[in-house]
Amino acid sequence: MTRPCIICVAITGSVPTRADNPAVPITVEEQIESTHEAFEAGAAICHAHVRNDDETPTSDPEKFARLKEGLEKHCPGMIVQFSTGGRSGAGKARGGMLPLRPDMASLTVGSNNFPTRVYENPPDLVDWLAGEMREYDIKPEIEAFDLSHIFQAAKMNREGKIPGHLYIQFVMGVKNAMPADRDVFDYYLHTVKRLVPDAEWCAAGIGRHQIELNEWCIAAGGHART
Amino acid sequence: MTRPCIICVAITGSVPTRADNPAVPITVEEQIESTHEAFEAGAAICHAHVRNDDETPTSDPEKFARLKEGLEKHCPGMIVQFSTGGRSGAGKARGGMLPLRPDMASLTVGSNNFPTRVYENPPDLVDWLAGEMREYDIKPEIEAFDLSHIFQAAKMNREGKIPGHLYIQFVMGVKNAMPADRDVFDYYLHTVKRLVPDAEWCAAGIGRHQIELNEWCIAAGGHART
Ligand SMILES: [Zn+2]
Numbered sequence: 001m002t003r004p005c006i007i008c009v010a011i012t013g014s015v016p017t018r019a020d021n022p023a024v025p026i027t028v029e030e031q032i033e034s035t036h037e038a039f040e041a042g043a044a045i046c047h048a049h050v051r052n053d054d055e056t057p058t059s060d061p062e063k064f065a066r067l068k069e070g071l072e073k074h075c076p077g078m079i080v081q082f083s084t085g086g087r088s089g090a091g092k093a094r095g096g097m098l099p100l101r102p103d104m105a106s107l108t109v110g111s112n113n114f115p116t117r118v119y120e121n122p123p124d125l126v127d128w129l130a131g132e133m134r135e136y137d138i139k140p141e142i143e144a145f146d147l148s149h150i151f152q153a154a155k156m157n158r159e160g161k162i163p164g165h166l167y168i169q170f171v172m173g174v175k176n177a178m179p180a181d182r183d184v185f186d187y188y189l190h191t192v193k194r195l196v197p198d199a200e201w202c203a204a205g206i207g208r209h210q211i212e213l214n215e216w217c218i219a220a221g222g223h224a225r226t
Numbered sequence: 227m228t229r230p231c232i233i234c235v236a237i238t239g240s241v242p243t244r245a246d247n248p249a250v251p252i253t254v255e256e257q258i259e260s261t262h263e264a265f266e267a268g269a270a271i272c273h274a275h276v277r278n279d280d281e282t283p284t285s286d287p288e289k290f291a292r293l294k295e296g297l298e299k300h301c302p303g304m305i306v307q308f309s310t311g312g313r314s315g316a317g318k319a320r321g322g323m324l325p326l327r328p329d330m331a332s333l334t335v336g337s338n339n340f341p342t343r344v345y346e347n348p349p350d351l352v353d354w355l356a357g358e359m360r361e362y363d364i365k366p367e368i369e370a371f372d373l374s375h376i377f378q379a380a381k382m383n384r385e386g387k388i389p390g391h392l393y394i395q396f397v398m399g400v401k402n403a404m405p406a407d408r409d410v411f412d413y414y415l416h417t418v419k420r421l422v423p424d425a426e427w428c429a430a431g432i433g434r435h436q437i438e439l440n441e442w443c444i445a446a447g448g449h450a451r452t
C-alpha cells in the first residue's frame with residue numbers, strides 16, 4: 001500500500017518558549033512567516049496553537065482568526081488545523097474558535113496523564129467538541145495518547161459522532177503518558193487496521209522522538225509530522 | 227507455566243447500590259459476612275471499598291479499620307486489599323486509611339475516562355500514594371485501565387517507587403475506558419512479559435465481562451476475580 005506522504009508542520013506548540021528556543025514563533029505574524037517557509041518546503045498541513053504576548057498558550061478566537069486569514073493568503077491550499085488541546089484553555093473555551101471553520105481541528109477523546117498534571121477530556125466535553133466539528137464541517141484529527149483512545153474514536157465513528165474516515169494521530173513520548181515504543185506503535189497500527197480499516201493515521205513524538213517516529217511512520221505508510 | 231490460581235473477591239465496589247441489587251453488602255458487618263462466605267468458598271484476596279450509611283462510597287479510615295479487624299477475625303489468613311480508587315474521595319483522602327497497614331491496596335498510576343467523568347490520578351498523587359504504600363509495607367495492586375499504565379508501573383518499578391514484583395490487574399469493560407477485548411488482553415500480557423517478566427497479573431471486568439475475563443485469565447495462567 002503506497003499513499004502520498006502528507007507532511008504536517010506543528011508550529012509553536014503549547015509548551016516551548018523563547019527561553020527554550022529563540023526561534024520559536026510566538027506572534028501570529030511570526031507563525032505565518034514560519035509556516036510559509038514550511039509550506040514552500042512541502043508541508044501540507046499546519047497544526048496550530050496560538051499564544052498570548054507573554055508566550056502563554058491561549059484559545060483566543062481573535063488570534064486564531066488572524067492566523068487563519070494570514071495562512072490562507074500566504075499558504076494557499078494548505079490545510080489549517082487548530083488545536084483544541086487542554087493547555088490552552090479549560091472546558092468549552094477550548095473549542096471557542098471552531099466557528100472559524102478551520103479545515104481540521106485536533107480532538108482528544110480520552111484522558112491521560114501529562115508530565116505534571118492530568119490532561120482532562122471528560123466525556124461530555126469530548127462529545128461537545130465533536131458536535132461543534134460536525135456543525136462547522138471540520139475534520140477532526142484524533143490525538144491518541146493511549147490505546148483506549150483508538151477504541152473510543154472507533155466507537156464514536158460507529159455512533160456517527162465522528163463521521164467519515166477517521167484521521168488518527170498516535171502521540172508518543174510524553175512523560176507519564178505513552179512512551180515512544182516501537183512495539184506499541186506497531187500494535188496501534190494493528191488496532192487501527194482491525195477496528196477502522198479505512199482510517200488514515202500519522203504519529204507525533206515529543207522533541208527527540210519526532211524523527212524516530214517519522215521513520216516508523218513513513219516505513220509503515222503513514223504521514224510525517226515535523 | 228502453571229501457577230496456583232488466586233481467587234480475589236471484590237466486595238461491594240463503589241458503584242452499585244441496593245436499588246441495583248438488594249444483595250449488595252453495605253455495612254461493614256454485611257461486608258464481613260459476605261467476605262466470610264467467599265473465603266469459605268476459596269477466595270484468597272478481598273478487595274474492599276467501604277460505604278457511608280447512605281450507600282455513597284467513602285474513604286473513612288474508621289470504617290476501613292472495623293472492616294480489617296472483622297476480616298482478620300472471621301477470615302484468618304485472607305489477604306486484605308483496600309481500594310484507593312477515586313470514587314471514594316479526592317486527593318490524599320484516598321490514602322488516609324493506608325496507615326492501617328492492609329496487606330495490599332489498589333493503585334492506579336495514570337488517568338483515564340470513566341462513564342461520566344475523568345478518573346483523575348495526577349502524577350504527584352500517584353507518587354504520594356506509592357510512597358505511603360512503601361512506608362506502611364503495603365503491596366500495591368496496579369489497576370491498569372489502559373496500556374500506558376503498564377508502562378508507567380514498570381517505570382515506577384525501575385525507579386524504586388514501587389519496589390519488588392509488580393502485581394498488575396487489567397481492568398476492562400468500563401465505559402469510555404478500555405473495552406473487554408481479547409486481542410488487547412493478549413497484548414497487555416505480552417507487554418507485561420516484555421517489560422516486567424517477573425510480575426504477577428490478574429484481570430477485572432465490569433459486570434457481565436467478569437466471567438469472560440476470568441476465562442481468558444485462567445487460560446493464560448493469571449488469577450481470577452469475582
Ligand atoms: Zn499530522
Ligand SMILES: [Zn+2]
Pocket residue numbers: 010013014047049083085106
Ligand atoms: Zn498541538
Ligand SMILES: [Zn+2]
Pocket residue numbers: 234271395428429449450451
Ligand atoms: Zn485481583
Ligand SMILES: [Zn+2]
Pocket residue numbers: 236239240273275309311332
Ligand atoms: Zn475497587
